[in-house]
Amino acid sequence: MVKSGTHRRKKWRGRLFILAFICLLSYVGYQAYPYASALLQGQPYLNPRAKTRSDETYQLEVWVKLPTLADTKPAREMLERSIAEFTAGRPNFEINITYLPEAQAMERLQLALQAGTPPDLFFHADSSQTYYGELQIPLEIYLGPQEKLAWPQLVWQQAAIGKRVYALPVALFPRVMLANTELWQPTSCNQADVISAGWTWGQFLQCISEADKGTVHGYVPTSIGDAFFASMLASWGQPAALTNDGSPAWTREHLISIAEAWTQLGQSGAVPSPPASMDSDCLNLFLNKKAAAIGPLNHHLATWLWKNAAEAGITPALWPMPSQTGHSDLRGVYLAAFRQSTYQGHRHTKATAELAQYLVSELAKQMHQLTGAVPAQNHLLTDLNYPFSQESLAVYTDLAKALPVAYAYGPEPGIAARHWEHTIAPAWATFVAGQYTADEFAEAILTGLVRATIAGP
């Protein structure tokens, strides 16, 4: 009996030891997994649990392209005040801001990335690209689940690349249309329904035909150029020309359907003719009550036209642009963080992430005050300064309807903008001038994109 009891105890001890060993192995594996996974993917491991230390100095470089304004001094002062407030509580942070001229911003970033000396943080107020490849720090790993909820789900998705968010959304620029409520009274749709459920291009064409009355045009486009094309691309749900690997994101069918929709608009009779110059006096047509609706309006034009319409005795109302997907056209700008070629340690990266998390809200508030952009975070949407009526404000700030895809992908920084300039805009201009058929237009864009991706634009 005694022998048997000893044997059993030994047996249990052995089992317990094996169990403890398995637990230990699992724990070590769990802890080592992110490190091993990063190494296997050829990336330096980032430790999101790293903490900054008060006895260490963190020198951070921030590059900013301020918004295009008549006077950028207030923008500089606001930003510097925010940075000063941040460093007041963290005397060991030394932050250097470099302001970039618009023409050089992307080029300088590209050169810096090539040289391995990018800034720690980069913000382009007018046009941002979310993804610069693995040269970026996936800032999302430093945020807890509650912190991620600060952004509406679709805004967060617009910034997401795969499962990661590499650049934090700062603000969004809506593209809307403006209606003269006395002249714009379509029977087939109303503002409340359109706000809640959206409207398709077909419904839009129907409504502008209904609003077209003799000397009053149903609709006048603000541009027959690539701004309108960009709006249509968002309406069709795929604003970016390229995917992250550099292949075209648009299909032939996609482009042909957009081209056909444009042709229908030109032939609708509700817009000024000839189509090649239907945008030439759009603002005066609307302000002189000779057009029932106007669009697309970017954030600058929406605010300007609202004020001027009110002064001209018009009761304006903002409507979303038509959308085939039910989403609104809201383009985000982002704050991106970059890895340095000389790795400066987990705590330096953590310091960058801390600054990014603080700056993203500050920049959003400044962008709203200075340009009329919509702050990207939920808690900043409560006290907004717009001249719009309640319903129109709902249209303008409807972040819950943001497109869940990025507006600018690109295999390298700035290349998306160059593709647009060299391939897309010229093809669209040729098409609206009547020199391309829809097929030829689609062919020109797809061929141009493939060629440009291989050889550079």
Added chain:
Amino acid sequence: MRRRYCKRAFFCLLVLCFALTTPKALANPLHCNCPDENRDLRLTTPAQTGPDVEELQTILKELGYFSGEVTGKFGTATEAAVKKLQAWLHLPASGVFGAKEREALTISLAHESIGTTNPAPPPGELRIEIDTEKKTLTLLVDDQIYKVYPCAVGKSSTKSPVGEWRIIQKGTNWGGGFGTRWLGLNIPWGIYGIHGTNNPSSIGTAASAGCIRMQNRDVEQLYPWISVGTRVSIIGPFPRIPVTHPLHIGQSSPEVQMLQLTLREAGFNPGYTDGRYGEDTAAAVSRLQAYYGLRPTGQADYNVLALLDLR
């Protein structure tokens, strides 16, 4: 060489003092013991003597026309030297040193002094800024103030053209109201420039037909420093001009300048506000159009005029 210039400058100063103090002395004889200090100096019998003759001989000697001793006595050698001086001054060789000779010599030596002792401006880019409210012309070197001159500007009915211009022409001795020097500006809708005057009392007032008037001595000082192409900014209130028609590349007019000034105010730098619709202005218009999401044509169409509140 330097010593010679110094000497010339000294004599120039001497002559200027001589010219300036003489009428004063005549007006107030209590200050001068010599009752005939402004007399004509000539060969007479007996020969004229006095400090004025001594002074003349000193000047003639310094200028190289008189090689004898300075005695204070007007002799034949002095007369010969005066004749040589008259030839240099383009005056009839009478041998008499009178009021004409005194004046011509003063002016010539003053010019000589500008050419020789005027310090050259420090090396750097020169720029002129004219403030139509303060009525000053400021010479800037590398954007630092080098010298400020008083000037006269256009009357309220013929205002000086505010904007950014360039010197395109240089000329001397236009005479009359233009004074001794002319620096023409590239203003497309009229002939405007910076010049001297025959009415020095108008300096510091709004008196001209749009040109910038300076004292002759000031414009003479400025003249050699300024080359064709030098930038000239005329600053001041700009009268608002309504722009009723679209503007296109290639046009030159005050309306184009109005467009340029308004573009600049709105933060879209059109380059020089010189009233010429060139590439820079077109680029600024394109940026404005893109900013508002309009088609960036570079032409100031009705939409652009409306956005800039120019109509």
